[in-house]
Amino acid sequence: MCNKALGPGSAAESATVLAFGSLFTAPYKGSESHIDIHEAPNDPIVQTLIKKIEFLPFVPEIINAGKKFALQTIKGPFLCAQLRLLDGQFKNHHKATFLGLKQKIESLRQIGQKQIHVFVMTDLPMANWTGSYLGNLAKDSDAFKLFVIREEDDLVQETAKEVMAAGHGLKLGSVSQSSAGIDKRHYPQSLTDVLLYIEEVVCSCASLGFVGTAGSTIAESIELMRKHDICSG
Template sequence: MSNCVYAVDEDCRTTVWTYQKDVEDGILDPFQPDDQLKKKKKISFVRRRRDVYRALGPGSEAESAKVLAFGTLFTAPYKGSESYIDIHEARKDPRIQSVMQKTEFLPFVPEILEAGKEFALQKIKAPFLCAQLRLLDGQFKNHWKGTFLVLKQKLESLKLNGPPPIHIFVMTDLPMSNWTGTYLGDLLKDSDAFKISVLRGDDNLIVETANKLMDIARGKNLESVSKRSYTVDNHCDPQSFTDILLYVEQTVCSCASLGFVGTTGSTIAETIELMRKYKACSG
């Protein structure tokens, strides 16, 4: 698909994208790493502010592209500066507002959605609760007690509304081999009251879904405006596609009729909430 995708080359560590802030394109960002941080993190770069409209809009190399592909974008403030993207004022532009509204929810490809629905309907086979528990990464590893408390309160509420067992689909980064001694381990042992379901990367459903997507991708050649071609490596092991597992898990959670318990602050939880809002499972 020529002229479809433009791959933005600017290093996300050195470029803060802005939108029509009436400042010179390419000026230094107010936040620059100090000498101590440079030494600690071995940083040798400076950060500059680039206007996304001037650099990638009309008259630029990217003008004819339908999609701009950035490597990574964050909007969280970091030491007085936005990390990588600062276009909050763009919300005042009706064109940007329209784009943001239309792209609030972008569904997964049918193969992912079908796999998630299949697991919910044919494997769990009952109304269930989804628990998305992020426990090992960054700030989340210090908040197990609070994360488990929310789940426990939800389950106590469900106990009052129907006979056991309560079916729970657990989506977590904590390997099942490490559940012993945790609240998840307690739920697993109480098999009369709770029925736990999980997905793994080597499950047939995930491998088959990965193979389907690989077959589709092999038949396409995605060429960026910068004349770089992206093709799928025919030797890729489908089991290494951890993102596919993540997307199928999110779809399963969108089908949870007993509700959803997500980890506070997790972007994955936010995605699942959007999927549930837009009824991705019923599509």
């Protein structure tokens, strides 16, 4: 495409640039945004729209579940640790992954934070924490209180049902709204996805800070939500 197609005098006509309707954008379901490509380089409305495209928030059911866990279960200031340890490039770099968490915790202790609440978002099962830095934190219950969410928790189960009942299915796979409930044997990805999204929202609410795994797209997503202050209100 030549530059002229995007500049003054272009023969291009108005074009649909966004079509909303997913687990991220359900409040806008069925709506479309149109811009005139002639005006794209200079129109402040278009420029604002383009900036907004980088962030499409989760549907209310997901956001509310994450905020509920932060407010009613953790009940106070907390640190979020997103630790990707088992797959791809991350599985051989546990020490580097834990280093940022160690440094953050030490800084909190130095400023007088007593028992530190830590929400742990990780692919490492709790049964395998023994012998790791997470295992050490879990054993020191006087200094640390760790929180996790699991697929079998009521919060995840109920939120998944609410998401399907509201018709938000694009990010959950082809799950029938007529299903009486959610059976992981039939829809193994549904609860996994809902758990992941709730965890991301919880991390966006972490008032003591966020420590993410370098290079993880999940960490990038959480940083973006924190930037847009998704937990406020």
